Amino acid sequence: MEGGFPKGHCILLSGAPGTGKTIFGMQFLYNGARNGEKGLYVAVNEEIDDILLQTKVMEWDMKKLIDLGKIKIICLEMKDFSIKNLMKEIKEGGYTMVVIDSLSAILAHPMALEDIDISFTLKDRLDRLAPSPIHEGVATRLLVEKIITSIRRLDCTSIIISELVESVGGMSRDTISEFLVDGVITLQYVMVGIESNRNLMIRKMRATAHSENIHPIEFKPGVGVNVLMP
């Protein structure tokens, strides 16, 4: 991980509450910015100050990198959300690294569907079949495919964050995105007796040899999410 992810990869970062998803995402951009990359952090329904507060504890000089234009944080409100506009912003801004926080927030908002040529592909043909509303599952899959396909066509490396609900199957809230991305990293708590520890697992990383073990992690100022050897 120290060496970053393969260029152009789209990584799913799926984590339980409080496991450091935001810090991991910022760390990705922070390390990139110091190596000449240009990063965009896309927060959905969250404010810039709240995100900066979390990075402050890591003692990173985010302010400087933001002022230099090496990192930009934007906060989307779902009512204005559009996949097309987002992709346009990434492209025109020349960003080489992108974090989307979070896919779960986008998927819960069906209005995002409009971006897809639903009128052309689905609706006409469905009408002929039955006057049934689009199943929630279909809408979700269409959106996940659209978002991941769009971002992979851009010339950037990306992290897509998903919420991971305890004791539910799959590696993301939607159970679909983990099959479409190039890599999957999960952040979870493991209980050992009365102790609870944060852990990181690389569940998938296309075209790359990687550890498949559970790694304990800690938050370390100056570093961020620090992966400990078992």
Place this chain on the structure above:
Amino acid sequence: MEGGFPKGHCILLSGAPGTGKTIFGMQFLYNGARNGEKGLYVAVNEEIDDILLQTKVMEWDMKKLIDLGKIKIICLEMKDFSIKNLMKEIKEGGYTMVVIDSLSAILAHPMALEDIDISFTLKDRLDRLAPSPIHEGVATRLLVEKIITSIRRLDCTSIIISELVESVGGMSRDTISEFLVDGVITLQYVMVGIESNRNLMIRKMRATAHSENIHPIEFKPGVGVNVLMP
């Protein structure tokens, strides 16, 4: 915990029945009031007397703090509920600490949705897509986001209480709020043989180092929820 929560944080307090959610919430306001804070307790569908009865056992002098205007308890009936009005009351009252008891009660009442500019954001665009009613999950997420975003924009520290149903996944009844708040505390029973003990876990606390272990708790007059070291 003794030192309170970071200023401006929005904390989710999620607990099983009888684990002391109300006492924990009042303890938060009581300690704050004695340190010059001004606190508001928002009870949904519950009466002031019932809440005061529970605090009486803790031997706190709530009456005095209430008379001094340092703590106020209001009881909302869902039929009059409005996120906008609630936020207005918090702001105009100058409250620096707020407890909402409970998010689960609010989420069960779809009329609260009206506060959201649903007509603008969702309905128009959905109509073009399919004549489908809003999925329950979407409505829930919209409300959770609206409530937590609104309260975090105010200048106060807050606890949002959620019901935690045994043996169901997630850290709240809705399984969404735990991802949006700054911190999550759960109160649960753990069975050891035929004994059952209340325990507290800090599951998440942004920008703060915290114990991740299970801590036994007891109710202690003069204190409230007393956290024991393991």
Place this chain on the structure above:
Amino acid sequence: MEGGFPKGHCILLSGAPGTGKTIFGMQFLYNGARNGEKGLYVAVNEEIDDILLQTKVMEWDMKKLIDLGKIKIICLEMKDFSIKNLMKEIKEGGYTMVVIDSLSAILAHPMALEDIDISFTLKDRLDRLAPSPIHEGVATRLLVEKIITSIRRLDCTSIIISELVESVGGMSRDTISEFLVDGVITLQYVMVGIESNRNLMIRKMRATAHSENIHPIEFKPGVGVNVLMP
């Protein structure tokens, strides 16, 4: 438990089939009647004779207490059910102790909803939103809140009985009522090898110190449900 429940408390008694819910409820009224209280047993869709048969085995002189007007049993048929009328009967009858057997039976009958000012609170506002029928979960929560709030406003101590289905989460069939009452008692079977024993647990008792352990119970003539120390 010998000393009864705190005055004015509303207790949820949740049990598996055959664990003694009816006997427990009658024992509550029987002990109360002998201490000068006036008790009402509200049976839903069950007949008085069936209930008396169960108490007869306990060798209680119910007949005498009924003739003296100290205990009354009424059998509601759901088609005539009305929360308002029930509350009126409790108030006008001057009952200080009430048992409702069972909440589960009432919740299964949506017509009980009429008692709630649904036309005022919910329907108008929902119509503006979407032509969706009321979700079952919302209707259930509205009813549970209405019943428990109504009975707690009366000047009486009450037990509300719920059915507890094996291996399903929560402490009642509805998984909501346990959060709204002042106390929760569960009656369950525990298998040890090929033996199966009835047990009682106090899961919640507001403003009261109580055992949190599993207690074996037996049916004892003259007593009713007899709690054994572990």
Place this chain on the structure above:
Amino acid sequence: MEGGFPKGHCILLSGAPGTGKTIFGMQFLYNGARNGEKGLYVAVNEEIDDILLQTKVMEWDMKKLIDLGKIKIICLEMKDFSIKNLMKEIKEGGYTMVVIDSLSAILAHPMALEDIDISFTLKDRLDRLAPSPIHEGVATRLLVEKIITSIRRLDCTSIIISELVESVGGMSRDTISEFLVDGVITLQYVMVGIESNRNLMIRKMRATAHSENIHPIEFKPGVGVNVLMP
């Protein structure tokens, strides 16, 4: 069990496939008939010959008892099913013992609902509320209550058979009937290593002291279901 069930009791007999529900039911009538009772076996969607075949293995002289009018088997087809007619037949036939095989078959057929004064109780009031179809759960509960209440008002002892699906909660397919009857007996397989044994448990028997243990059973010609002491 040797001594039969308490007079007038309505017993739920819930079993996995192949655990002997039909034999148990016939054994109940067979023993009764030899003690002067008059029994009716109500088979839903099954033929008389199939039922007789199973009893033949038990070496009971069913034919004689049937010819003497001491036992009658009727086979209902659901399209002609009516609770009212069934109750009339039991009453006019003077039956003192009844077996209904099975409740699960009846509950799967919504047309049985017609027997209930649904037009009076539910439909009018629901229309005012919302144009929602009756929830499946409500319809099930209404039917279970109607059937069990009706049969308990008759002057007979009865067994109602339910299908028990492996690894699903509750003591019957509907998870409601076990709360409404006077007694519950379950027949299940228990795996011990590679051996699988049939067992019987009395889960509930109102107004009666009874074993709560798991009892191995065997099929024994001349007896039927033979309960072995553990």
Place this chain on the structure above:
Amino acid sequence: MEGGFPKGHCILLSGAPGTGKTIFGMQFLYNGARNGEKGLYVAVNEEIDDILLQTKVMEWDMKKLIDLGKIKIICLEMKDFSIKNLMKEIKEGGYTMVVIDSLSAILAHPMALEDIDISFTLKDRLDRLAPSPIHEGVATRLLVEKIITSIRRLDCTSIIISELVESVGGMSRDTISEFLVDGVITLQYVMVGIESNRNLMIRKMRATAHSENIHPIEFKPGVGVNVLMP
């Protein structure tokens, strides 16, 4: 099993993928044909060649038995499926042994419902109640009952094959058929460490003494599914 099933019995054969359901079914017909029976194999949505390929490995001379008219394989396409026609074919062909492969495939096709006098039994009466579409569960139960009842009225011994999905309750995909047939046989994998073995269990066999244990099985040319003693 060597001696075959009792004449006239309808057996449910429920198995996980790859456990030998087709071979077991063919073995049943093959052994019967050599004893003078006449057998029909009803494949739904599968081709004759695919079925013959599987039997070829067992080194049975199916071709000869087919040419002699002792075994016939027919492949139904669901769009032409009709219970009435199928029963007519069995009757007129004089078949004494029948295998239906599979019930799960038939149940997934609602058009099969037409065979049932749905217009007479259900629809008229439902219309009076509520404009609700037929619940999936009701349709399934109606079909299962119709198929099993029809085939049991014929003068033949039959095997009905069902798909058994791992880690889902019940003994068939529909969880209903196991209660209606005369016998149930399941074929499953059991993991022991890293080894996985096929096993057979007789879960139910009316009017017959049978082993209730788990039996390892193997595929043995010349025999088919070979049951090993534990």
Place this chain on the structure above:
Amino acid sequence: MEGGFPKGHCILLSGAPGTGKTIFGMQFLYNGARNGEKGLYVAVNEEIDDILLQTKVMEWDMKKLIDLGKIKIICLEMKDFSIKNLMKEIKEGGYTMVVIDSLSAILAHPMALEDIDISFTLKDRLDRLAPSPIHEGVATRLLVEKIITSIRRLDCTSIIISELVESVGGMSRDTISEFLVDGVITLQYVMVGIESNRNLMIRKMRATAHSENIHPIEFKPGVGVNVLMP
């Protein structure tokens, strides 16, 4: 596996994210191409470059085989998807080996239903019954049957890839396809302490003797998915 699959077989390859489904599929075509077969890789919603990137790590000379016309990769977009056209392409191209990646992606898109003569088979008859939309389960089963039946009628050996979601029952996302194919291979992670290993299991292989054990696998350049003996 070294010797490939039986000619004409249709194999389901079901795997968790990151277990090597794509590499396994390409390895199948790569080995075939070197033995004179002609292979087609059908990717749904994925780009050719992404697939080639994964094979590059295996150090296979895909480029050469593609240029020679021995392997072809096509990328379908669901909006243009048609079972008929796909089958036509396989047939006219003279392909003897086909990989479809993935069935799960196709099943999520209801428009694929159009290929089926739904108007003839289902819709007319359903209209007479009830104005119900086609259940999701029925649509899924129809599609799975159509795809697998179509491909098995062609003169080729095929692998159909399915997504396997952790801790959900069945051997594919749809839980149906595993019953219709000739063979099933699953790729899963198994946790041993803090180590996680990829494993392969042959769950089903018609007309073939095969290991039923769990086999550890590794990715080996020049080979692809390398199966280790336990």
